[in-house]
Amino acid sequence: MTHLEKRAWIRLVVSVLAYAAYVVVVLRRADGGPLPDVPYTAAxxxxIGGAIAATIAAEIGMAIVNPRASRVQDARxxxxxxxGDHVGQxxxxxxxxxAMLMAMAGWxxxxxxNVVYLCFVLSAVLAGIAKVVAYRRSLPEW
Structure with missing residues (x-):
């Protein structure tokens, strides 16, 4: 497994876990009440900050475990x-x-x-999946 494939796995897993943690926190705070009344900003x-920190820590850990791993990128x-970036974008x-349409409608x-956050997470997840699949199989023919 290449360094960049490991990085894609790390970002994929961290994105999913961080969003799942956020959803759990918000749903627990709602306690059956209306979701817009939940204090969600800090969570x-x-x-998001925890996901960034966890990704950095995992990538540092990966570098410590295998310090001689090549970080050279080839054309592939x-x-x-x-x-992967195009898929996620x-x-x-x-x-x-x-978000623009929701703001215009007065939501x-x-x-x-939350729709912006969800779409950022979906972007990261789909990009990660696309990269992992491309590393495991091959790039699709266009």
Whole structure:
């Protein structure tokens, strides 16, 4: 497994776990009440910050465990990186458009913030899956 494939796995797993933790915290705080009344901002910021810190720590740990691993990128690595980024980028756009439409319709900030966060997570997850599949199999033929 290449260094970049390990990195894709780390980011994929951390994204899923961080979002799951956020959802659990928000649902527990709701305690059956309406979701827009839940204080979500701190949980959202902490899970995003925690995901960033966990990703950095895991990548440092990976480098410590295997310090001689090559970090050289070849043409295939660059192409897989571009492919994964393109796959994931669609959800960033979807999230931005959805947030814009929700704001124009006067939706509560809770829903707007959460749709943006969900789309960022979906972007990271789909990009990670695309990269891992491309490393395991091959890039799709266009």
């Amino acid at each position: 959202l910021l902490w899970t 690595d660059r192409e897989i990186g571009r492919f 669609a959800f960033v756009v979807i999230g931005a458009v959805a 509560d900030r809770f829903w707007i913030a």
